[in-house]
Amino acid sequence: MTSFNTATGPGRGTWISVATITLLAIAIAIANLGFPPDSALHVPDYAVALLGKFLCYAMLAVSLNLVWGYCGILSLGHSAFFALGGYAMGMYLMRQIGTRGVYGNPVLPDFMVFLNYKELPWFWYGFDQFWFAALMAMFVPGLLAFVFGWLAFRSRVSGVYLSIITQAMTYALLLAFFRNDMGFGGNNGLTDFKDILGFDIQTRETRAALFATSAIFLCLFLVITALVTRSRFGKLMIATRDAESRTRFLGYRPEKVKLFVWTLSAVMAGIAGALYVPQVGIINPGEFAPANSIEVVIWTAVGGRGTIIGPVIGAFLVNGGKSWFTGLFPEVWLFVLGALFVLTTLFLPKGVIGTLREGWIAKRGIRTSKHLEDGELALPKPQPQAAE
Amino acid sequence: MTRILALIGLLFALITTPAFADRATLGPIISEFATAKGFKGVEVVIDKLAATGDPEVGNALRALSAGNLRFRRSDGAVFIVTSGQALDPITRETVDVGTDDPEKFKKVRVKNSIRRKISAALSGLTLMSPSIDRRLRAASTIFETADASALEALEVAIKDEQNQDVKAAFEDARASATLASGRDDADKITAVKHIAARGDREALSLLSRFEGQSEGELKSAIANEIAKIESSLAIWANAQNIWYGISLGSVLLLAAIGLAITFGVMGVINMAHGEMVMLGAYTTFAVQEFIRATAPELFGWSLAIALPLAFLVSGTVGLIMERGLIRFLYGRPLETLLATWGVSLILQQTVRSIFGPTNREVGNPDWMSGAFELGQLSITWNRLWIFVFAMAVFAALFFIINRTSFGLDMRAVTQNRRMAGAMGIRTSWVDAMTFALGSGIAGIAGVALSQIGNVSPNLGQSYIIDSFLVVVFGGVGNLWGTLVGAMSLGIINKFLEPYAGAVLGKVIVLIAIILFIQKRPRGLFALKGRAVES
Numbered sequence: 001m002t003s004f005n006t007a008t009g010p011g012r013g014t015w016i017s018v019a020t021i022t023l024l025a026i027a028i029a030i031a032n033l034g035f036p037p038d039s040a041l042h043v044p045d046y047a048v049a050l051l052g053k054f055l056c057y058a059m060l061a062v063s064l065n066l067v068w069g070y071c072g073i074l075s076l077g078h079s080a081f082f083a084l085g086g087y088a089m090g091m092y093l094m095r096q097i098g099t100r101g102v103y104g105n106p107v108l109p110d111f112m113v114f115l116n117y118k119e120l121p122w123f124w125y126g127f128d129q130f131w132f133a134a135l136m137a138m139f140v141p142g143l144l145a146f147v148f149g150w151l152a153f154r155s156r157v158s159g160v161y162l163s164i165i166t167q168a169m170t171y172a173l174l175l176a177f178f179r180n181d182m183g184f185g186g187n188n189g190l191t192d193f194k195d196i197l198g199f200d201i202q203t204r205e206t207r208a209a210l211f212a213t214s215a216i217f218l219c220l221f222l223v224i225t226a227l228v229t230r231s232r233f234g235k236l237m238i239a240t241r242d243a244e245s246r247t248r249f250l251g252y253r254p255e256k257v258k259l260f261v262w263t264l265s266a267v268m269a270g271i272a273g274a275l276y277v278p279q280v281g282i283i284n285p286g287e288f289a290p291a292n293s294i295e296v297v298i299w300t301a302v303g304g305r306g307t308i309i310g311p312v313i314g315a316f317l318v319n320g321g322k323s324w325f326t327g328l329f330p331e332v333w334l335f336v337l338g339a340l341f342v343l344t345t346l347f348l349p350k351g352v353i354g355t356l357r358e359g360w361i362a363k364r365g366i367r368t369s370k371h372l373e374d375g376e377l378a379l380p381k382p383q384p385q386a387a388e
Numbered sequence: 389m390t391r392i393l394a395l396i397g398l399l400f401a402l403i404t405t406p407a408f409a410d411r412a413t414l415g416p417i418i419s420e421f422a423t424a425k426g427f428k429g430v431e432v433v434i435d436k437l438a439a440t441g442d443p444e445v446g447n448a449l450r451a452l453s454a455g456n457l458r459f460r461r462s463d464g465a466v467f468i469v470t471s472g473q474a475l476d477p478i479t480r481e482t483v484d485v486g487t488d489d490p491e492k493f494k495k496v497r498v499k500n501s502i503r504r505k506i507s508a509a510l511s512g513l514t515l516m517s518p519s520i521d522r523r524l525r526a527a528s529t530i531f532e533t534a535d536a537s538a539l540e541a542l543e544v545a546i547k548d549e550q551n552q553d554v555k556a557a558f559e560d561a562r563a564s565a566t567l568a569s570g571r572d573d574a575d576k577i578t579a580v581k582h583i584a585a586r587g588d589r590e591a592l593s594l595l596s597r598f599e600g601q602s603e604g605e606l607k608s609a610i611a612n613e614i615a616k617i618e619s620s621l622a623i624w625a626n627a628q629n630i631w632y633g634i635s636l637g638s639v640l641l642l643a644a645i646g647l648a649i650t651f652g653v654m655g656v657i658n659m660a661h662g663e664m665v666m667l668g669a670y671t672t673f674a675v676q677e678f679i680r681a682t683a684p685e686l687f688g689w690s691l692a693i694a695l696p697l698a699f700l701v702s703g704t705v706g707l708i709m710e711r712g713l714i715r716f717l718y719g720r721p722l723e724t725l726l727a728t729w730g731v732s733l734i735l736q737q738t739v740r741s742i743f744g745p746t747n748r749e750v751g752n753p754d755w756m757s758g759a760f761e762l763g764q765l766s767i768t769w770n771r772l773w774i775f776v777f778a779m780a781v782f783a784a785l786f787f788i789i790n791r792t793s794f795g796l797d798m799r800a801v802t803q804n805r806r807m808a809g810a811m812g813i814r815t816s817w818v819d820a821m822t823f824a825l826g827s828g829i830a831g832i833a834g835v836a837l838s839q840i841g842n843v844s845p846n847l848g849q850s851y852i853i854d855s856f857l858v859v860v861f862g863g864v865g866n867l868w869g870t871l872v873g874a875m876s877l878g879i880i881n882k883f884l885e886p887y888a889g890a891v892l893g894k895v896i897v898l899i900a901i902i903l904f905i906q907k908r909p910r911g912l913f914a915l916k917g918r919a920v921e922s
Contacts, residue, residue, distance in 0.1 A: 074722045148902075155906045160657050160721045164856050165902045171853050172898035175891050290853060294659075294729055301726060334737035341730020345723040346716060 010226035017309040018219045025055075025215030029208045045204055048211050052279045054319050055214035059272035061299040061311035062221045063265045068297070069305035070229050071261045072241030073158075076293045077166030078269050080173050081141035083287035085270030087177075088140060090190035090283040091124060092133030093201070097194050110192070111185045121183040130197055137274035138267045145266030146259070153255035153262070158244070167290045174288035189284025196278050207279070214275045218312065221268055225308050228264070237261055298337070301344050304351025313353055413440060418448050418477050421457060421496045422464035430502060435537065438509035446510060448477040453506045458493040469493060508535035515545040520554055527557035534594060536569035560586060567598050573606045580606070584613035588764055592617045624764035629882050635771040637878025638778035639840065641871060642833035643851040644858035645781060648870040649826030650706075652859050653789075653802050656714055656823065657725040660732035661855060662848025663739075664827045667705060668698035668834020669843045670739055673748045688753045691835060698831040705735070706827025710820045718819075732848065740845040750838040774836050785829065786867055798822050802865070857901050863911030873912060877901075 010018075028051065031043040060082050067073040094109040103113040107120055126132040148169060152162055180186035199206045228234050239247045240254040247254050277283045286292075295318075303314020318340065325333040348355055417440070420433045434452075437445045451457045451468040457477065458469045467483060468475040474483045498506075507529060514526035515538075523545075530538045542562045549555040563579035580598075583591045592614065599610045643665060650658045658664075672694040679690050686693070709731055717724045752770060759768040789795040800808040801818045809815045834847075841847070854877075862873025877897060884893035905911075 074725070151903070151906045155909055157905060157909045160725065161860060161905065161909060163657075163722065163725065164860055165905055167853060168857055168898050168902055172895045172902075175898075176895045179889075179891050291849070294726075297726060298730075331737065331741060334733045334740075338730040338733035338737065341733065342713060342727050345727040345730075346713070349723065 010223055010230065014222055014226040014308050017312070018222055021215055021219055021222075021312070025212055029212050033204060033208050045207065048204075048207055049279060050323060052207070052211040052214050053276065054316050055211070055218050056272045056276035056279065057296075057299065057319055058312040058315040059214070059218050059221055059275070060269055060296055061303065061315040062218070062225060063268035063272065064296050065300050065305055065307075065311040066225055066228070066268070067261055067265045068300060069307070069311075070225075070234065070241060071237045071258055072244075073258060073262060074160075074163045074297065075166045075262075075265075076163045076290060076297070077168075077170035078265075078296050079292040080166075080170035080288055081145060081266040081269035082273035082276070083173070083177075083283065083285075084141045084144065085137040085273030086277040086283040086287060087184060087190070087273075088127075088133050088137035088270070089274035089277045090193075091127040091136075091184075092130060093193040093196060093278060094190050095124070095128040096196065097192065100194055101192070109185070109190070111188065111190075112183070115180055117183075123183065134274065137270050141266040141270035141273075142263050145263045149259045149262040153258045156255070167293065170288050170293055171290050174285055174290070177285035177288060185284070187285065189282060189286075190277075191282040191284075193278065193281055201278055201281070210275065210279050214279070217271060217275060222308055222312070224264075224268075228261070229308070233257070233260075295337075298341055298344065300351075302340060302348070302351055304353035304355070304357075307351065307353040307357065310351050310353035314351060317352070414442060414445055414448075414478055418445070418466050419459075419464060421452070421466050422459035424496070427497070427499060427502060430496060430498070431505060434502070434505055434509055438513065438537065438541075442513070444478055446513060447480050449506050449510055451475075451477065452496055452498055453503045455495065455498060457496045459496065461492055461494055466496075467493070504533060504535075505537070508533055508538055515541055515558070520551055523549075523551075523554045524557050527554065527561040530561040531557075531564045531594070532590065534564045534568040534597070536565050539565040539569050564594055567594075573604070576602075576606055577609045580609050580613055584617055587617055587620050589621065592621065621764065627763075628765055629886075630879060631765060631767065633879030633882035634875060635775060635878070636882060637875035638771075638775040639837065640854055640858050640878055641778045641782065641874035642774070642836055643830075644855040644862075644870055644874055645778075645785060645867075646826045646828075646830030646833060647855045647859050648862075648867055649785070649829065650823055651856070652865045652867075652870065653798065654819065654822055654826070655721065655864075656718075657721050657728065658714075658823075658826075659725055659729040659852065660709065660735060660848075661728075661827075661830055662850070662852035663732045663735040664702040664706060664830035664848070665834040665837060665851055666739065666843075666845065666848040667702045667735070668694075668831035669750065669838035669847055670743060670748070670834075671698040671701050671831065672835045672838045673743070673750050673843055676751055687751070688755065690751075691753060691756075691839075694835045695832050698835045699828040700831075702831025702834070703824040703828030706830075707820055707824040709827070710823035714823065715816065715819065732852075736845045736848070743845070745845060747842040747844045750843050752839055756839060770839050774840065777836050781829065781832065782867070782871055788825070789867065794818075794821065857898070860905060860911055861901050863913035866911075866913040869911055869913035 028043050028048065031041050032045065032048050035042040037044070060078065063081075064075060064078045067075055097109065099106045101110040101113075103110055105113050108117055112120070127136070148166075152165065157165065176182055177184055177189075178187055184190070193201050195201050196206065196210075199209075201207075229237065236247070236252055236257050239252070240257050244254050273283075273287075299314040299318045300311045301314065302318055303312065304310030318337075321336065322333060325336055344351070350358060414437070417433065417436050420436070421430065424430045424433050430452075434449065437449065447468065448457060448466070451470075456468050456470045457466060459466045466477050468477050468480065475481065476483050510526075514522045517523055517526070530542065539562065542558055542565060546555060546558045546562065549558055559582065563582040566579040567576055567583075580595065583594060595610050595614050595617070599607060599614065602610060643662075646664060647658065647661045650656050650661065672691065675694040675697060676687070676690045679686050679693070709728070713727055713731065714724060717727060756770040756773055759766055761767075789798060797808070797813050797818045798821075800811070800813055801815050801822075805815055808818075837847070837851070841850075858873045858877060859870055861877065862869030862871070880900075881893055881897050884896055887893075888896055
């Protein structure tokens, strides 16, 4: 049973979440830049870098939530879109190195000189321009998702079959990007970045700015999720998720709904990847690993799929736990992660936020009926309830 | 002349062993190294030595090739000098020359062409060796070097040879030597035909070498035979690819066949399937360690002992998983996927904590190592056994499902759970046993796969995606589909490899499967009827 209200547009909860994230981000940025390192209010640089990374993970989880939580498509290949966006940004950052590379070649990145490339491959053209790279970080994942989705949804591949072929997709990309001949740096990927938009990528100010940008984009993604899911189209998404055949028989085209959401989600994942790369300073084929994609699923599941803020909470909880555990007891982390998968699916299928919200709705129901019994309150305007 | 006399005198004085006659004839020739003029002169002496046909000259020739043959400046006596000791050039016995002053000895100089000549001469000598093995080796050396100087020796040897294999090898060598010799074209064409009949790569490279040197009729005959060999080699290469493909297919089949039960028959997305394979492999490792420590003579049986144990270990883990986790998630495939992924992480970490994160060495018993030739095919024993084993597992599973009462229950529950329950089948027990069976099969697959790859905690991860693709490609719920799917994926993969490289070939196969699933979402052998929609 999934209940939702008929109000369109982002609800109160979304605005509260957005405001909280914005305020926290501003506070952290100020605490990092505005206070001297010995101040009690100072946030250390590594914490900013770590939280910036988490923000990008949260964006990725939000994008997965859009397809999984609201449209029922369990993608096990979302890190493919994330990594493609990351590679687009990485290519821009590589071109920005210019003559400062080890070999000092003004056009060719170091690894190409090393691999005896004579000229820049055609697909690297244009990446010296930021606007082009930014466009490609959205366009390439979007295009891949569009083609993949167009094929898959049209032939009604769904459920686990779809999950398995999305996994095969990211696995194929993993293998392909490991090859040196692909022209993306092979095993080592792209790294050793110098500056972005003319600013040195290592300075605290640039890092804080990237962190803030990530926070802004995360808020934007939350608003987009709210806008899309609370619209008439969003109801169609949920209808597709809960009863695809019935939706089709009612005259809608579920494959079109899915294709739109799937492509939108891939573009969002691409943006997340593009913001991730300048903050971690490297992108390599390991980002395509199928295991990464499945981890994104667990962030979303822990936080609560089908809720707007849930994936953000999940991404921060799980990744925070990961940082903490791998620092203290590295050998325990996989046990914890594994247990998290098992226990979440068994006991917390709606995730933290979903369970809290359900409890809150149930409590409100009890309160309302109690008021009714006491005869204190008139029956509220009946809210249409949609059933699964 | 005085020198030779002096040398003979010296040798006679030093001789302590019999074989008198040899020394009398060989000694003077060997001592000619001291007077030989330049490389040409050395070659003449080597020819003379070879012409004696006496295996005793081997020591001197080998020392010459290694650059250890020296002669004394004062009297021209020849010695083998190694690590500060002077040895007799024929018997290799230590000779007391009184001094090790390097100035008193001069090295007999050699170069690579002389070394080649020496090795040909040595092989000519070994043609008469009493050991079959050495004769065969000598023949193949002559064949490869195409040494015309060995021709006469070969012709003599062929007449005397009793062993058919050796005789055939001698004839090949003679053909090769004929090509290099100054004989007329008719002889050479016969030789070319003889060599071409071998049809292997050595024959091809030998003929290609002579193609450039020859002309006229001989050249066209050689070109003709080369073309024939190349086309036959191409056919053999295809056969080899098919064999590699079948071999890879059996690996895929082994990895996927347990999944064909748990996923294909029960519809459970078991992401921990790869870890069941890994548990089987580690069981093999543990069994081998135990055998090494307690009863090394049983090592040849270690795999046979590991098989039932691996089945039990993986089957038990599967049973616990089904009872403790999966049964609560029936009908929620996506949740099953996530929960079993969690289990796979826990199993990996458990194994890593117990056995360590590094690769473990699982030994091959004798009967699984080595290779044999079938025509131009090279077939390794372990690949062959894995193929046989995969087929045996497939047949056993097929028998269980179609011919036993448990299989009947299994099929009944799959097709119509409620009706099966109404007929008195304990459906939940059948579920548990089916899952345990699938996991156990994965475990015994692990025993086989431990023989061809690394055994590490990540072993399962490397098979899981392939296994799912095989099952989905072949068609869910159909064992034949899994067999055909595994074999065709294996063969396609191996045929793509030469053109696209191993990695790109695999990428192409993955993309092809993704596209194929769009076309036939239910796989090659789709189930028809009511079962489809469930």
